[in-house]
Amino acid sequence: MALSGVRVLELAGLAPSPLCGMILADFGAQVVRVDRSPRSAMNTDVQGRGKRSLAIDLKRGPGAAALRRLCLRADVLVEPFRHGVMEKLGLGPKVLLQENPKLIYARLTGFGQSGRYAKSAGHDINYLALSGVLSKLGRKDENPYAPVNLLADFAGGGVMCAMGIIMALYERTKSGKGQVVDASMVEGAAYLSSFLWKSQNLGLWNRFRGENLLDSGAPFYETYKTLDGKFMAVGAIEPQFYEQLVKGLELDLDKLPSQLSFSDWPEMKKKFAAIFSKKTQAEWCRIFDGTDACVTPVLSLDEVALHQHNKERGSFIKNDQEEISPRPSPLLSRTPATPSPRRDPFIGEHTEEILLEFGFTKEEIAKLHSEKVIEFNKPKANL
Numbered sequence: 001m002a003l004s005g006v007r008v009l010e011l012a013g014l015a016p017s018p019l020c021g022m023i024l025a026d027f028g029a030q031v032v033r034v035d036r037s038p039r040s041a042m043n044t045d046v047q048g049r050g051k052r053s054l055a056i057d058l059k060r061g062p063g064a065a066a067l068r069r070l071c072l073r074a075d076v077l078v079e080p081f082r083h084g085v086m087e088k089l090g091l092g093p094k095v096l097l098q099e100n101p102k103l104i105y106a107r108l109t110g111f112g113q114s115g116r117y118a119k120s121a122g123h124d125i126n127y128l129a130l131s132g133v134l135s136k137l138g139r140k141d142e143n144p145y146a147p148v149n150l151l152a153d154f155a156g157g158g159v160m161c162a163m164g165i166i167m168a169l170y171e172r173t174k175s176g177k178g179q180v181v182d183a184s185m186v187e188g189a190a191y192l193s194s195f196l197w198k199s200q201n202l203g204l205w206n207r208f209r210g211e212n213l214l215d216s217g218a219p220f221y222e223t224y225k226t227l228d229g230k231f232m233a234v235g236a237i238e239p240q241f242y243e244q245l246v247k248g249l250e251l252d253l254d255k256l257p258s259q260l261s262f263s264d265w266p267e268m269k270k271k272f273a274a275i276f277s278k279k280t281q282a283e284w285c286r287i288f289d290g291t292d293a294c295v296t297p298v299l300s301l302d303e304v305a306l307h308q309h310n311k312e313r314g315s316f317i318k319n320d321q322e323e324i325s326p327r328p329s330p331l332l333s334r335t336p337a338t339p340s341p342r343r344d345p346f347i348g349e350h351t352e353e354i355l356l357e358f359g360f361t362k363e364e365i366a367k368l369h370s371e372k373v374i375e376f377n378k379p380k381a382n383l
């Protein structure tokens with residue numbers, strides 16, 4: 001796989017850094033998640049696919065020293081803490097890059113490593129708010145709303161950080177040097193919304209939130225409820241696709257206002273809603289499937305893997321526990337990701353094997369274990 005042979009140490013975090021680690025693991029990196037002791041922490045990493053877990057107390061001198069030793073043989077370190085925590089542990093980039101100049105030291109935070117909020121707590125919605133993007137999200141006359149924690153935590157955080165790591169890995173093939181990846185979720189979310197900024201003068205955003213073409217203002221870019229309480233998504237932006245939408249709705253284009261007549265959009269939406277409410281989702285799919293009307297069913301997580309198109313592509317996979325989840329993306333033709341089918345690791349499940357792999361002797365491991373600096377958590381064998 002593309003990242004085979006890359007050794008990653010992912011310090012356990014909440015949601016963004018676990019996605020970053022999972023992406024790297026899916027594409028072949030050996031990812032070790034460095035957990036707090038299972039006695040003091042519950043495992044909240046639901047993105048542990050392909051990772052192994054080492055439980056180590058970084059607040060103890062020998063624990064921090066052990067991580068420094070692990071970093072000597074690692075390619076990447078991902079840390080998910082607020083600014084200054086790693087420095088407090090004696091594990092800041094100055095120390096670790098001095099000891100291993102090839103290390104890629106990724107710091108995934110909400111506000112970045114500088115600026116007045118650098119040491120402030122926050123979550124996805126806060127970062128999205130500070131990025132400006134949240135101000136654009138939400139229906140007319142309603143409060144702005146954050147689409148779950150997808151945009152800052154994951155798109156602007158975990159994915160952007162993984163991208164930064166992979167760019168630094170590529171750069172290192174030429175320079176031989178590591179560097180710090182300062183991944184701020186505010187800036188990641190803002191960056192991925194560059195289109196919003198760059199299209200300001202296209203007339204797409206001149207109106208209030210919820211009245212524009214792509215933010216639920218337009219009747220041809222909207223979701224509509226069907227007779228059976230499900231929904232259809234309509235994205236018929238271009239005139240040639242809009243024409244097919246109108247045809248599928250059995251309306252006469254000549255008798256309708258112009259597609260871009262903003263003042264008529266509210267009435268058009270009501271008309272389309274009334275029509276969509278007359279048939280079931282399956283009936284609308286029979287009408288629109290195979291056309292360029294840009295109309296698709298809004299599928300639930302229970303339905304997506306069963307949809308013909310997704311089945312044909314194998315877009316959703318099952319692991320050993322019969323759990324369904326999305327296949328890694330994108331699909332590389334020659335070296336595709338092969339996500340692990342195994343369950344996620346328990347905290348500390350692989351402590352001993354990892355330390356042995358990284359050159360610790362059995363005596364050193366025994367000493368760290370007896371001093372409760374590290375923890376073993378071997379699952380009970382199924383009898």
Ligand SMILES: C[C@H](CCC[C@H](C)C(=O)SCCNC(=O)CCNC(=O)[C@H](O)C(C)(C)COP(=O)(O)OP(=O)(O)OC[C@H]1O[C@@H](n2cnc3c(N)ncnc32)[C@H](O)[C@@H]1OP(=O)(O)O)[C@H]1CC[C@H]2[C@@H]3[C@H](O)C[C@@H]4C[C@H](O)CC[C@]4(C)[C@H]3C[C@H](O)[C@]12C
Binds near residue numbers: 036042110120
């Ligand atoms: C996981 C579910 C989804 C959450 C998504 C949410 C919407 C987000 O946006 S997550 C993104 C959060 N922001 C960032 O990641 C940005 C960078 N990080 C930070 O800013 C901070 O880390 C922080 C604000 C997120 C947390 O601050 P905190 O003070 O806790 O920590 P830090 O200052 O970073 O310091 C870390 C300290 O830890 C020490 N440490 C670290 N590793 C070790 C180690 N190996 N050994 C020893 N010590 C270690 C380190 O030294 C630092 O110590 P100091 O502070 O002393 O310096 C969640 C959605 C719902 C949640 C559940 C729900 O809330 C109910 C339960 C609540 C319960 O309390 C926990 C369990 C829950 C089930 C909970 C579980 C999950 O959180 C959820 C499911």
